[in-house]
Amino acid sequence: MRKTEIRVERVEAFFERGRKLARLADRGGRIPPRRVVAFEDIESLLQVLTAKRVLLLKQVRTAPGSITDLARTLKRDRSAVTRDVQALERVGVLRVTEKPLPRHGKQKWIAPVARDIRLTAQL
Numbered sequence: 001m002r003k004t005e006i007r008v009e010r011v012e013a014f015f016e017r018g019r020k021l022a023r024l025a026d027r028g029g030r031i032p033p034r035r036v037v038a039f040e041d042i043e044s045l046l047q048v049l050t051a052k053r054v055l056l057l058k059q060v061r062t063a064p065g066s067i068t069d070l071a072r073t074l075k076r077d078r079s080a081v082t083r084d085v086q087a088l089e090r091v092g093v094l095r096v097t098e099k100p101l102p103r104h105g106k107q108k109w110i111a112p113v114a115r116d117i118r119l120t121a122q123l
Contacts, residue, residue: 003034004093004114008045014038035114037091048091049119052076053084057117060094064111085110093117 009017021031039045052074059073067085071078088094092113099109 002114003116003118004037004112005034005118005120006037006045006049006091006093007039007120008042009036009038009040011040035092037093048087050084052080053088056081056084057088057093057112060110061112061115061117064109066099066107066109070110 017036025031039048055074056070059070063073065073067078067081070085071081074081085094085096089096095111095113097109097111098106101107
């Protein structure tokens with residue numbers, strides 16, 4: 001996937017966007033390859049997107065890596081980075097996969113779901 005947009009969106013607008021995509025699919029049209037992560041209000045968005053998590057997203061976009069590598073680069077505790085990765089994975093912005101290590105087992109590899117991540121909000 002190329003684009004992910006994180007935004008605040010009214011419930012009515014969310015369902016209207018869904019209806020437009022459904023009509024497009026019914027006509028046999030091509031659905032644009034993008035993901036929208038919508039929050040009902042700014043408070044909900046800010047609970048998920050803290051300042052530290054935004055820095056984590058920027059770092060992962062620049063250089064995907066393991067949780068240990070990200071914690072070291074960001075100069076943060078590994079458990080805090082793990083919590084942030086889990087929260088961002090739940091909303092669909094990050095992807096966590098297991099990568100085999102030669103003679104050492106497995107390593108969790110963190111990468112963005114999309115190459116471009118856009119944050120939009122209207123107050």
